[in-house]
Amino acid sequence: MPDASQELSSLGPPLEVTIRYGNLEKKISGRPQDVATATLTFLMAVVPQLELAARLSMSTDLTELTRDCEGVIAITPEGLVVTAPTDILADRELLLLHLAKARIAEMVGKSKVETIQSSELIAATKRTAGTVAGRLSELCAENLAERKGKGEYRATTLGLNVFQQTILPKLKQGRGA
Numbered sequence: 001m002p003d004a005s006q007e008l009s010s011l012g013p014p015l016e017v018t019i020r021y022g023n024l025e026k027k028i029s030g031r032p033q034d035v036a037t038a039t040l041t042f043l044m045a046v047v048p049q050l051e052l053a054a055r056l057s058m059s060t061d062l063t064e065l066t067r068d069c070e071g072v073i074a075i076t077p078e079g080l081v082v083t084a085p086t087d088i089l090a091d092r093e094l095l096l097l098h099l100a101k102a103r104i105a106e107m108v109g110k111s112k113v114e115t116i117q118s119s120e121l122i123a124a125t126k127r128t129a130g131t132v133a134g135r136l137s138e139l140c141a142e143n144l145a146e147r148k149g150k151g152e153y154r155a156t157t158l159g160l161n162v163f164q165q166t167i168l169p170k171l172k173q174g175r176g177a
Helices: 002-008 034-055 063-069 089-107 118-125 129-141 157-175
Strands: 013-023 024-030 073-076 078-080 146-149 150-156
Touching: 013 034, 013 063, 063 089, 063 157, 078 089, 089 118, 089 129, 089 146, 089 150, 118 129, 118 150, 118 157, 129 146, 129 150, 150 157
Parallel strands: none
Antiparallel strands: 013 024, 073 078, 146 150
C-alpha cells in the first residue's frame, strides 16, 4: 500500500512554490516533499545571510537627513542654500557640506544632477583651486566623495552618512542650536 506522500505526488501536476524575500525570488517545483525540503533548505541558507547583509548595509534615509538638516540647509525657490555659519568647518568638511548639499538637492527634486563641478566648489567655499583639488582627492581616497566626470564630483552614501553624523551636529552646535 503506498504512503500518503506517494499518493499526493501521483495525483496531479507538480507542486510549484515561489518565494519572495526582499528583492530575491526563488521558484521551486516538484513533488510536495521535495518542494518542502528545498523550501526549508533555501530559507535556512538565504534568510540569515540576507539579515546579516541588511545589518551591514548603509543607505540614506531622506526623511531623517532632511530633518537633521533643519537650521543648516534650507530649500528656496532657487535651490538649496546653507543657512548656518560655515567658518568653523575645516576645508574638507566645507567641501563635504557642498557635495552633500548638491546630492540632497537632487534627492528632493530641486536639481536634476547630484554632482557639483570643482569650479562651483571653488566659488562656494572661497578656497583656492589647489586646496579644493587636494581636499577632493582626500575625500575620494576615503570614499566620502567620488569623481563622476571631468571636474565633477558627488558625495557617496558614506559621505552623506559622515556629513549627517559629524558635520551637521558641528554646524548646529556652532549656531547655538
